Amino acid sequence: MTAAERTASALRGLDAIKGELADLYRDLHAHPELSFEEHRTAAEVARRAASYGYEVTTGVGRTGVVAVLANGEGPTVLLRADFDALPVTERTGLPYASVNDGVMHACGHDMHVTCLLGALRLLADARDGWSGRIVGVFQPAEETAQGARAMVEDGFYERFGIPDVVLGQHVAPLPVGMIGAHAGPAFAATDALRVRMFGKGAHGSRPEASIDPVVMAAATVMRLQTVVSREIAGGETAVVTVGSLRAGTKDNIIPDEAELQINIRTYTPEVRRRVLAAVERIIKGEAATAGAEREPEITEIDAFPVLDNDAAAVERTMAAIGAVLGEDRILDPGPVTGSEDVGYFATCADREVPLCYWLFGGAGPAEVVTAQKAGTFERDIPSNHSPFFAPLVEPAVTTGVTALTTAALAWLGGAKTGPQPSSPPSSKSPSDSR
Incomplete structure (x- = not known):
């Protein structure tokens, strides 16, 4: 089975779970939690990942969750999503708007969690077509720049191993369906x-x-x-x-x-x-x-820290995603002045790990084009951290799940061969925490 065939086979399961993922997104959006207070979110993540067959450890770096699926010999691929919200009062008027006064998923981390869980589900269902280890990281406290560091300091590498690549994504006010990645210093x-x-x-x-x-x-x-x-x-x-x-x-x-x-x-x-x-x-x-x-x-x-995307990792990952979504959907947004702490997972180990972190669109294409032509993009298209920020549930979820699943398969090995490696001895069940 070729890489393209493996990817197509894995993605065939997406249509069947679209509705479930959309419901999950709306639930997460309605119940945002601030940094290091993400207990409800962590519990839901742990429950779902365990049901897909992953070995789940909770309480990593206080409220972080790590889901591991070992599937024969091969590379270890780390897939990361953050899940904390912001102290923002929501003003979207959505029927699934935040029920927590003064707290909102104004940066799209609810979308990140939904897409990663969707990818983990598809990858687990398609495990006959790949080999290696998937380490799904659901990180707390990105907004305070403390979460990734807390997980690393909680013995992340000793407990879950050093990955061969770190992959992740962030929803942004790009037209939905678009993917943007910049090699080199990508986030400030x-x-x-x-x-x-x-x-x-x-x-x-x-x-x-x-x-x-x-x-x-x-x-x-x-x-x-x-x-x-x-x-x-x-x-x-x-x-x-x-x-x-x-x-x-x-x-x-x-x-x-x-x-x-x-x-x-x-x-x-x-x-x-x-x-x-x-x-x-x-x-x-x-x-x-x-x-x-x-x-x-x-x-x-x-x-x-500066988020420094590895040039070779960006080329390899974007080539794979472009082959599925279309090369015309891939763009280079240039350096982004926003910041991200995902780089800790790539720079704090004993060796440098390639990192590829990209943006995926959540805004209506027609609205973006109209605003750009009128010169009113900054005024009319809500950006991250705005009380009006509201990605289109579909097809943003589909795009995010497709991109993350495709990226993972671009780095995992082919069909499983050899004995399945055991998980790190310190891994725990979903009910365990520290």
Whole structure:
């Protein structure tokens, strides 16, 4: 059986489970859970994966789930989906909108889980046509950049082995049915900082008695806008965003301090160092200029590494997916300024593991074309983290399941030969946790 025949055989089972997967997606969307609180989601994932014949371990990195299917000698393929939601109040008006006030799957992780479970089901049903090991990883806390690291630090490699490739995908506001992958630095590194600037409080009628932290913070915000425009070369990429500025309690009180939260995106270590140094210099410089008697406090909120897609892995994986979906469905979106922590699974082992992580579309093609022609794409097509973000259930689920299943088969071995290897001795049943 050729690779194309194996893939076609596996995908023949998709029509029979489309309805079930759509129902699962809507259920997950309606019941979002924040980072490291994904207990309901984890339980549902574990139950379904176990029913497909996978050996399931729960509680990995707190709430993570790992599903392993060993099927003869061959490569170990890691398939990853994240499953935490965001503190966003949903405004889609969907009949299956979030029932958890102030929490929403605004980044599409519910879609990721649905597609991975669908792929695991198809791969299990088609196990006569491939050999190797599938390691399905359902990761918590991607939004806080803690989940992948927590799973690795919980002995992931010792318990489940080092994979031969890491594969994953993210739904995005591309036209549904499209797949986008970029070789090299594909998702930006992130540094999130919390800054406390200290002044001296006073009555609003006597500003001369104060060292005003509001003015200090405002000057800092404006000065930070010059980092990218004046300190980063035109051919380099960086983003500096002040997402939060909080100070004071009343109009006639000059407060003692102000707090800023800053988000920084970069692609190379050199630019990252330059931006971080400039940000720190400006914060401290504005405080000194204002006459602050106490130096600002700068603390890290979280950090994501650059997601570096292996060029050969991208070529091999996209060729396989393009052969099934059509080569005209594959595009290179260029570097994405969003961030992802899936790279931990490829970089924290004893050896470098090839990584291929791609985008798949969830937006209506007609709507995208209309918005692009009108120059209103950013306004009219909700993006990830928007309270209006709502991928089309179909054919987004079908595309995601097809892509992930096809990608896995592009890396697994042919029909099973030889004895089936035993699973790592530390694997547990779905009811076990740690």
